[in-house]
Amino acid sequence: MLKISSQFDSGAIEVVSLADAQNIHLKIRCDNASPFSQWFHFRLLGAKDQDCVIHFDNAASSAYPDGWSDYNAVASYDTENWFRVASDYDGQTLRIHHRPERESVFYAYFEPYSxxxxxxxxxxxxxxxxxxxxxxxxxxxxxxxxxxxxxxxxxxxxxxxxxxxxxxxxxxxxxxxxxxxxxxxxxxxxxxxxxxxxxxxxxxxxxxxxxxxxxxxxxxxxxxxxxxxxxxxxxxxxxxxxxxxxxxxxxxxxxxxxxxxxxxxxxxxxxxxxxxxxxxxxxxxxxxxxxxxxxxxxxxxxxxxxxxxxxxxxxxxxxxxxxxxxxxxxxxxxxxxxxxxxxxxxxxxxxxxxxxxxxxxxxxxxxxxxxxxxxxx
The missing domain is CATH 3.40.630.10 (Zn peptidases)
Structure with missing residues (x-):
C-alpha cells in the first residue's frame, strides 16, 4: 500500500491520488500564509521496485514555472545522501520518474537543510x-x-x-x-x-x-x-x-x-x-x-x-x-x-x-x- 507523508521539518505536499505507483497525483502546496508555491518535500512509502510516475498537477501555476524546464528533482533514502531523479515538464505538469530501491524514499525540490x-x-x-x-x-x-x-x-x-x-x-x-x-x-x-x-x-x-x-x-x-x-x-x-x-x-x-x-x-x-x-x-x-x-x-x-x-x-x-x-x-x-x-x-x-x-x-x-x-x- 502506497503512502505519502510530509509532517516533518520542511515537509510540504498535497496528495490528490495514490491510485497506483505509475499514476501518483500531487499538488505543490502554497506557503502557509501566501500564494507562493514551488517547494516540495515528502516521503513515499511502499513503492519499492515499482516504476513510479509522480505527477505534480499544478506545476504550471507555481511561482516560477520556468524553473521546471531542464529540472530534475532530488531523492534520498536516508535524508543524508541526495541524488537526482529523472523529471520532465510539458508546460502543465511536472513528472518524476523513479524506481525506488527501498520501501521508504524522500523527494524534495532541493537538498534540504534541516x-x-x-x-x-x-x-x-x-x-x-x-x-x-x-x-x-x-x-x-x-x-x-x-x-x-x-x-x-x-x-x-x-x-x-x-x-x-x-x-x-x-x-x-x-x-x-x-x-x-x-x-x-x-x-x-x-x-x-x-x-x-x-x-x-x-x-x-x-x-x-x-x-x-x-x-x-x-x-x-x-x-x-x-x-x-x-x-x-x-x-x-x-x-x-x-x-x-x-x-x-x-x-x-x-x-x-x-x-x-x-x-x-x-x-x-x-x-x-x-x-x-x-x-x-x-x-x-x-x-x-x-x-x-x-x-x-x-x-x-x-x-x-x-x-x-x-x-x-x-x-x-x-x-x-x-x-x-x-x-x-x-x-x-x-x-x-x-x-x-x-x-x-x-x-x-x-x-x-x-x-x-x-x-x-x-x-x-x-x-x-x-x-x-x-x-x-
Missing amino acids: WERHMRLIGEAVEASPLCESVHLGSTLDGRDMDLLRVGVEMPGKKNIWITARQHPGESMAEWFVEGLLETLLDPENSVARVLLEKAVFYIVPNMNPDGSVRGNLRTNAAGANLNREWATPTMERSPEVFLVRQMMLETGIDAFLDVHGDEAIPHNFVAGCEDNASFSAHQASLQAAFKASWLATCPDFQTEFGYEKGKFGPETLTIATNWVGDAFDCLAYTVEMPFKDTAKRPLPEVGWNGERSRQFGASVLLPLLAVVDQLR
Whole structure:
C-alpha cells in the first residue's frame, strides 16, 4: 500500500491520488500564509521496485514555472545522501520518474537543510574557535531563535563584513553555502581566513527565516511576508527577522555585505549588485568590479555572463536587502544566486547543483573578499 507523508521539518505536499505507483497525483502546496508555491518535500512509502510516475498537477501555476524546464528533482533514502531523479515538464505538469530501491524514499525540490542541522551548525561553529561567538538577536513569530555568529575580535579600524542567507526558506542551498564558508573561515590553518580575520569581523546569519524553513515554505515567513521585500520598513509584527538583523547592522555599520539566495530558473551562479540604486557610487562600482574579477579568476563555478537584467525589481529595489544595505552604507553589497538545477557550464547530472557544491562555493567566496578587504574603506 502506497503512502505519502510530509509532517516533518520542511515537509510540504498535497496528495490528490495514490491510485497506483505509475499514476501518483500531487499538488505543490502554497506557503502557509501566501500564494507562493514551488517547494516540495515528502516521503513515499511502499513503492519499492515499482516504476513510479509522480505527477505534480499544478506545476504550471507555481511561482516560477520556468524553473521546471531542464529540472530534475532530488531523492534520498536516508535524508543524508541526495541524488537526482529523472523529471520532465510539458508546460502543465511536472513528472518524476523513479524506481525506488527501498520501501521508504524522500523527494524534495532541493537538498534540504534541516533546523536540527542549523542548530548543530551554530553550536559547532562556537566550539570550533574562540574567535566565534553566538549572538541571540531575538525571536521569530513562531518563537524560534534568530541566531547570529560573530567571528573575529572587534577592534577600531577593522572592517565589518555581513553575510545573511536563506531569507527565502526554500533556497536551502544558501545555508549550505554558509556552512562551507564558516568551516573555512574557522580553520586556524587557513591563511586566507587568518588574514581576513586580522582585518575584519564577520557577522553571519545562517538562516534569516527559521519559521518558513521549518514550515516548508518557499519564500515567506510565518506571517506571509517575503523578507527580501521588507528592508525599507520592517516591523516586529510582520517581519521581526529583518527588523532584528537590520537593527544590529545599524549598530555595527557595514563595509561589505553578501545576501545568499537560490534562483529557480537560471542554471548558473551569479551576483546582483546595487547598480539600480540612485545612490550607486564610483566607490561601489570599483569594489564590485574587483570582487567579481577575483571570484571569476579563482572559482570555475562562478560566472558573469548570465544573471539579472538591469531594472529587474523596479520600485521594489530599496525594499531588497542588498539594495537597502548598499544605499544605507555606501558599501560593497551583493546578492549571491545559486541554481536549483544543475550548472549549465559544468554539470554533474547525478547530483546536479547540491549541498556539497554549495558548501564549496561558500568556501570560495573568501578569496574575493580578501582581494577587496583593504579597499572597503
